[in-house]
Amino acid sequence: MxxxxxxxxxxxxxxxxxxxxxxxxxxxxxxxxxxxxxxxxxxxxxxxxxxxxxxxxxxxxxxxxxxxxxxxxxxxxxxxxxxxxxxxxxxxxxxxxxxxxxxxxxxxxxxxxxxxxxxxxxxxxxxxxxxxxxxxxxxxxxxxxxxxxxxxxxxxxxxxxxxxxxxxxxxxxxxxxxxxxxxxxxxxxxxxxxxxxxxxxxxxxxxxxxxxxxxxxxxVPDHNPLPAGLLAFLDVGTPPVYVGFGSMPMLASADIARVAVDAVRAQGRRVVVARGWADLDLIDDGDDCFVIGEINQQALFPRMAAVVHHGGAGTTTTATRAGAPQVVVPQAADQPYWAGRVADLGIGVAHDGPTPTVESLSAALGTALAAGTHDRAKAVAGEIRxxxxxxxxxxxxxxxx
CATH class of the missing domain: 3.40.50.2000 (Glycogen Phosphorylase B;)
Known part of the structure; x- marks a missing residue:
């Protein structure tokens, strides 16, 4: 074939x-x-x-x-x-x-x-x-x-x-x-x-x-273990928020990493930053942030308090299967559609527009981190084939x- x-x-x-x-x-x-x-x-x-x-x-x-x-x-x-x-x-x-x-x-x-x-x-x-x-x-x-x-x-x-x-x-x-x-x-x-x-x-x-x-x-089921350093980071505190935009290079602005990290910190959460095609990186040497490259999302997402992403079909499906609340910041093509589906199902938030600010992203995270969104995300996860x-x-x- x-x-x-x-x-x-x-x-x-x-x-x-x-x-x-x-x-x-x-x-x-x-x-x-x-x-x-x-x-x-x-x-x-x-x-x-x-x-x-x-x-x-x-x-x-x-x-x-x-x-x-x-x-x-x-x-x-x-x-x-x-x-x-x-x-x-x-x-x-x-x-x-x-x-x-x-x-x-x-x-x-x-x-x-x-x-x-x-x-x-x-x-x-x-x-x-x-x-x-x-x-x-x-x-x-x-x-x-x-x-x-x-x-x-x-x-x-x-x-x-x-x-x-x-x-x-x-x-x-x-x-x-x-x-x-x-x-x-x-x-x-x-x-x-x-x-x-x-x-x-x-x-x-x-x-x-x-x-x-x-x-x-x-x-495809991913059986790759999470790196030891990441596991140590996850084990020493409350569940962090994942931030990653996959293969969206247009997010490679000087501000997007800072906006995302500051927004998560405003919610009192730690951050896992995925480099992706936007080459995101840490904005300082704070011990509340950890940067990753290629990773087993199937193993990582269940350990996240929320997942902030671009709304690709694969990432949306993986986060939904994991029962992780989502904030979708759609950039192009079908991504606004997936953002809308996440919002319609009550398992997360569709960010208004492709360019978040600290205030807009923090507000969206506030909703995603609420107990009701968490419970709904867990319930829908059990319905995914x-x-x-x-x-x-x-x-x-x-x-x-």
Whole structure:
């Protein structure tokens, strides 16, 4: 089987979980993903060598390209998919395509050319047309503020996908003898897309347009121990607050670490700071703070008084499973959606806007640290499914007999 993606950590980590379960079932797995060292290490941990595709995702994200260059970046992603996935998919029975829309379109086109079964997967429902929610707007292509009808917005979304990705996709398809695609988004979604999210956190409401298969979130059990120094820090005082923003490099301002640490201190709590792609660090030598790098969040989050994060699907799911109250400071894409879900479930707070101040973050933490939020987070944790990768792996193995 070939699992193909291009994007940030949130686009790669679920494939690590699926890969581990597929290998347990005896399947041979190849994974195409960006050539970032941390992605390669995560896949090596489950016994698979990364097949690198395209440029470093971290370098691409850090470049913060203007919206006008998005079609050029997408064309690069699509071309690399055609080049790498075509070779990697030889001999495979199934191609699982996910990640950025142009990457998924490229991977699915390769499967079409090779005559291989394919599955399109998304890790949040906001790319699936529905009368019940709005689509995500692409940078530089905002929806008209006067348009509120979801059907009209989804029609505009299809136009945006075609304008941004259609020419590059069809040029590459023509180069391998495939006919053009007239609706990029609907081509990628297909008739039976998979939604790899938890139904409590991300409840899908069926529509007549396609049959969504919601498998549950894809998370690999992490058995790595926490570092001795961190364990010693955790053991000597009250539970601290975790602050980390994953693969969000735009938070690499001089102030974000200070704002976060000062806000947590204002609540009388200690702090665990995760460096992430924003390269956060300690602001002083106070003994109430501890900085970490790559860490087992599944082991860490249950020991936190609260988790402050960016609202990525994986981090949100892990914190929810851990029963940790959350403060979500959404930055982009689907993160405001996850922030809203956390607030709607009563398991935390959605921060108003992407740039917190000491006052705004401290106020949000005050709510998250309240007893009622803590109790609700513990209750919801027991409702989160843990079998997402098992469900998906069995579906794939059964599909190829």
């Amino acid at each position: 070939l699992l193909s993606t291009y994007g940030s950590r949130g686009d790669v980590e679920p494939l690590v979980g699926l890969t581990a379960r597929l290998r347990e079932l005896g399947a041979e797995v190849r994974v195409c993903a960006p050539p970032d060292e941390d992605f390669a290490q995560r896949l090596a941990g489950v016994g698979v060598t990364l097949v690198p595709v395209g440029r470093s995702a971290r370098a691409l994200a850090a470049g913060a390209p203007p919206a006008s260059s998005l079609p050029e970046r997408a064309a690069e992603v699509i071309a690399s998919q055609f080049e790498v996935v075509t070779a990697a998919a030889e001999g495979c029975d199934v191609v699982v395509a996910t990640g950025m829309m142009p990457a998924a379109a490229g991977g699915l086109s390769v499967a079409e050319k090779l005559g291989i079964r394919s599955v399109s997967v998304t890790f949040q429902q906001l790319t699936l047309p529905s009368p019940h929610h709005r689509p995500l707007a692409y940078p530089g292509r905002p929806f008209p503020p006067e348009v509120t009808d979801n059907k009209v917005l989804w029609d505009l979304d299809a136009e945006s996908n075609n304008a941004l990705f259609g020419a590059a996709l069809n040029t590459n398809r023509a180069s391998i003898g495939l006919p053009p695609v007239d609706n990029v988004r609907d081509y990628v979604i297909g008739g039976r897309p998979w939604l790899a999210t938890d139904p409590v956190l991300d409840p899908w409401r069926p529509t007549p347009d396609f049959d969504v298969v919601q498998t549950g979130a894809w998370i 843990t079998d997402g990768t098992a469900v998906a792996a069995k579906l794939l193995v059964d599909a190829i007999g």
